Amino acid sequence: MKPTRRRLAVAALALGALLSIPAAAADARTWIVGATVISPERADDGQRMDVxxxxxxxxxxxxxxxPGTARDAPVFDATGLYLLPGLIDSHVHLATIPGFSPVMEYRHPLLAREYRAQLPRSFLRYGYTTVIDLIPTDRAVVDAFLAAPAHPDVHHCGALPVQDGYPSHFAPGVVRKRIFPDYVVEPGAADADHAPQAVVERVRKGGAICIKTFFERGFGRDRNLPVPSAELFGALMKSARAAGMPVLLHASSIEAQRFGVEGGTDIFAHGLWNWGDANASPTLPQPAREVLDRVAGKKIGYMPTLQVIGGLRVLFEPGYFDLPAVRRVVPPSMLEWYRSPAGRWFKDDLAGGASDELMRARLGETLQRGAESTRYLAQKRAFFLFGTDTPSGPTPGNLPGLNGYLEMQRLVAAGVSLRQLLEAATLNNAKAFGLADRVGTIEPGKRANLLLLGRSPLESVEAYDTVRAVWIGGRRLDPAELEAAR
Structure with missing residues (x-):
């Protein structure tokens, strides 16, 4: 995610905790009756239960x-429908507006305001009742998100780039340290305030539930960026473990994921689509297999994030902005702007003069590498986590809520089973981020974040596009009322 200048300016302020709060007062007492309850801690295909x-x-x-309980509590009849825990997207960036450059946010304040008003509703429309912001850079955006009448629960990571490394390199040098105040330095450096132990403790006190760092040498115009040494990463891992916080590593290459495996990372925040010298290989190369075998064997959390590339490719596919699903999640004014010549700036910049056909082919090759890696891990019963990287950058191909459904489709097409997908988006995410005592299953005592579908998600991935109701903290929401185009 490339930070904007506005977000960079406010990131120097203390973020504070991004607390989970209910969307609004819940009904005092409600029975949900007749549904087939599918909870991921159970291996069955669901049972008819009342909740x-x-x-x-x-x-x-x-x-x-x-008997007799209907007299003292409202009843919601869910006969013939499927009830499951609310979904968790463990990789979002709330401050980024898809399709906007930094300057555009200043030039189009009304569009920005309308998009952000719709943002929490769009996540809820597709059943995402918990989101985790991995690089929170604008406290005002988060505050507005939490002030919405209905919104998912929000948690965040502390983002700890290596000094002058990705993604801090996007910030101008004169303000970089103010914009990314939680950068880390190599052991032995004189800057004690940015030693791993000091920074981890600082973000923990600020409410972070996890740590995200980066092994990224760069791409496009930005190459040969500094990356953490094994010693630095080891010190960061030690500090995070002492604080009880999982460590996520941004890594999408064989080199980067090998580094993470050897360093003991808890979670990979991206899939493996960069095979380096073996990019032209028609099959998964042996070096990739060796790394992925270790990922699966160590049960390292793994987010394939195929829609990072898919969200770029759709820009070169005809009819994307005409999809009814797109109209569900962005305001009509924003959609009109996306269709305008000005709104196509990112597509034009990405293509650099190349034809739509050539761009589809190039991005399709990258997608195929990511899919092959994901298929291999699925066969190895890897510990998948569901995260979308919404939005991964200034692409309108990564729209909130819808991007999750598109990611699900790509994962299943790549070979992830429907049960693996359900577990990744509920219980696995809850376990990996220390939230399993609150969400992820349908059990007494858990937060009443629930999703009601018209079809079983264990029979078809398309079931996730049959949302009939969403509960956030016990409050029931009608999906039709959450859509942008109403």
Whole structure:
């Protein structure tokens, strides 16, 4: 994610904790009856159960509503439908506006305001009741998100780039240290305030539940960026473990993921689509297999994030902005701007004069490498986590909520089973980020973040596009009322 100048300016301020709060007051007591309950801690295909919600919590999950209870609680009839835990997207960037450069945010304040007002609703429309911001750079954006009448629960990581490395290199040098105040330096450096232990403790006190760092040498015009040494990464891992915080590593190449495996990272924040000298290989090269075998064997959390590339490719596919699903998640004014010559700036910049056909082919090759790596891990029963990197940059191909559904489709097409997908987007994410005592399953005591579908997600990935209701902290929301084009 490339930070904008506006976000860079406010990132120097203390972020504070991004607390999870309910969207609004929940009903005091409600029975959800007749649904097939699919909860990922159970290996079955679901059971017909009745669920009692009290306030913002699940109070009871029973085979049948006890006689007489309807008199003292409203009943929501979910007969024939499928109830599962609310989905978790563990890789988002709330401050980034898809399709906007830094200057455009200044030039089009009304569009920016309308997009951000719709943002939490779009996540909820597709069933995402928890999101984790991996590089929070604008406290004002998060505050506005949390002030919305309905919004997902929000958590965040502390972003710890190596000094002058990715993504801090996007910031002008004169303000870089103010914009990325939590950069880390190599052991032995005189800057004690930016030693791993000091920085990890600082972001922990600021409310972060995880640490994200980066092994990225760069791409395009930015190459040969500094990356952490094994010693620095080891010190960071040690400090994070002592603080009880998982470490995510931005890594999409064989070199970077080998570094992360050897350093003991907890989670990879991207899939493996850069095979280096073997990029032209029609099959997964042996060096990639060796790294992925270790990823699967060590049960390292793995986010394939295929839509990072998919969100670029759709810009060169005809009819993308005409899809009804796109109209669901962005305001009409924003969609009109995307279709304008000014709104096509990123597509033109990315292509550099190349034809749509050539760009589809180039990005398709990268997608195929990511899919091959994902397929291999699926066969090895890897510990998948569901994260979308929404948006991965200034591309309108990564739209909130919808991007998650498109990621799901790509994962299943790559060979991830429907059960693996369900677990990744619920229980696995909850476990990996220390949230399993609150969300991820349908059990008494858990937060009442729930998703009701018209079809079983264990029968078809298209089930995730049949949302009938969403509960956030016990409050039921109608998906039709969450759409942008109403």
């Amino acid at each position: 009692l919600v009290e306030g913002d919590r699940i109070a009871s999950v029973v085979p049948a509503q006890p």
